[in-house]
Amino acid sequence: MKARLAAGAALLLVAAPITAQPISGIAAELGRARLPLLPTQWPEAALGKALEELAAGHAGGRQQRRWIYAMAALSAERPDEALGALTVMAQDEPDLRLLAIWRLAAARAQIGVARHAEALALLDAEALRGNPEACAWRLLALSRLGAHAEALTQLSCARRAIIARPRAEQTPFLKAAASSALALGRSEAALTLLQATGPDDEQRLLTGEAKLALARHDEAMALLRPLAAADRQEPLRVRARAALLEAELKSGRKSPAAALQEVQRLRFTWRGDQLERRLNLLAWDLALTARRPRINLDAAAALLRYHPGEPRLPAMLRLVAASFERWLRPGSGVPLPLAAGLMWDHRDLLPQGAEGDALVRQLAARLAAEGLHGRAADLLEHQLAARVRDVAQGPVSIDVARLQLLAGRPQRALEALRRTADTLYPEPIAGARLRLEAIALFQLGRQEESLALLAGVGGQNGELRAELHWRRRDWAALASAPLPPPGRLDEPAQVRLLRRAIALGMTGDERGLRLLRERHRARFAGLSTASAFDLLTAGRGEASGDMLATALAALPAASPAGTDAELLDLLALRQQRQAPPAPRG
Secondary structure, eight states, X not given: OHHHHHTTOOTTOOOOOOOSOOOSHHHHHHXXXXXXXXXXXXXXXXXXXXXXXXXXXXXXXXHHHHHHHHHHHHHTTOHHHHHHXXXXXXXXXXXXXXXXXXXXXXXXXXXXXXXXXXXXXXXXXXXXXXXXXXXXXXXXXXXXXXXHHHXXXXXXXXXXXXXXXXXXXXXXXXXXXXXXXXXXXXXXXXXXXXXXXXXXXXXXXXXXXXXXXXXXXXXXXXXXXXXXXXXXXXXXXXXXXXXXHHHHXXXXXXXXXXXXXXXXXXXXHOOSHHHHHHHHHHHXXXXXXXXXXXXHHHHHHHHHHHOTTOTTHHHHHHHHHHHHHHHHSTTOSSOHHHHHHHHHHTGGGSOSTHHHHHHHHHHHHHHXXXXXXXXXXHHHHHHHHHTOOGGGHHHHHHHHHHHHHHTTXXXXXXXXXXXXXXXOOXXXXXXXXXXXXXXXXXXXXXXXXXXXXXXXXXXXXXXXXXXXXXXXXXXHHXXXXXXXXXXXXXXXXXXXXXXHHHHHHHTTOHHHHHHHHHHHTGGGTTSTTHHHHHHHTSOOSSOOHHHXXXXXXXXXXXXXXXXXXXXXXXXXXXXHHXXXXXXXX
């Protein structure tokens, strides 16, 4: 915890140990000075006189006058001026940073300007461990940083230094201890500490919150209502309104629905610090009761982003994940656009790892099933960029590219594949990615690049290459495409042979047609495409337009390229729809 609180310490933070024998100058003088254990042991000086002497003095003794001025500024509660003088002193004599007395004075000044982490770094010195004055200032800094358990560990050591102060000067330390006690659920101890402080708005607020925690609702409301009524948007007033709301809710004077409306107003009024955390927790609890899932998601998201250490957050995120999973089930009653919108807006709340990835893929599958290919692609593209790494990107990149192609966005399909091209994928994944890249290039009109990508590759990639030749009416290339293996002809195999026959006919290759007829005519016996095969391989010279039209009509619908051909069919259909109407003659 100390390391975390000390993060970000600036010029005054040093890691060097405290030494008892500084080298020279004011450092030597202060090294021999008595380290204050109590507030009464600090040097006293009048601020006005110290300032005059600092301004009028010659170069000799300037460091001593700066020290006196810093002490006077601290006594006059002008910590910014004290910090300036102490900083200049240390610039002239870096050895000062090693002195416990200088560090204690600088820590007081840092706390005065609300730089509590820097102050704690200065107080983290062996010579200041059991020093009552250092313990008092450490208590104050820890409490204001929210390190409440650590703050209360300083109370026993700090007691002497707190009691030695005048009553008015005790108040900040007692309130800090009371705030920490209250945060840790020690409300009776907080009330005891607050009774020793003078009454002011902060004291009334803390007392009201302590009585609220002790279920003394009427007493709490009596203290909080005047504070909440003030028309000012300062932390104390907003905090009083939140506490009063809790008191009214717990006492039955306000319904959960009305309380939720008020909490929502307060959440949009105040941002930052522990007050925002408190409002989000209250909003979560009330929205859970009122079944307002959008508010639950908003509250959980705010806590995750700005208060990730909240102890309740893991349980909240598990409940959010269960809600997402429930909304995506068939028959859940939650409209798909609403479920998709909630998950997309709050995708940072998804569980890490396989559980979250499964939810994303489940939603993407439902979107795709409804024809919302673009939204499904966007969802998986976020998963590809933010959630999966290395080889795991392969299957997701395939899904993203396919959905982008289905959505008519070949450029984005190409980008998704090339962003994830640095990993060495297993052959099935690499082959599927290659085919999708070729289809994207083909859809973009870069047909030569598409075919070059598939050159010299057999199997499914070779079948796609043949499909692209067919769509380009590249009869010469198609005439040398691979033929199906021996055996029964399924529909894709029939298509391959019929396309070969068409290509041979279009190029006038009579010998090729004759060989094709001899080798495969028997395989077409009894098939619905037998007459088309006979017609195409009859060898009557170069194929005519009527012959080609008849053969095309007889081709089965199944393409050898399978689902890859379906993507190309969608492109052709989209181009037909976008083509301008033919002029009327």
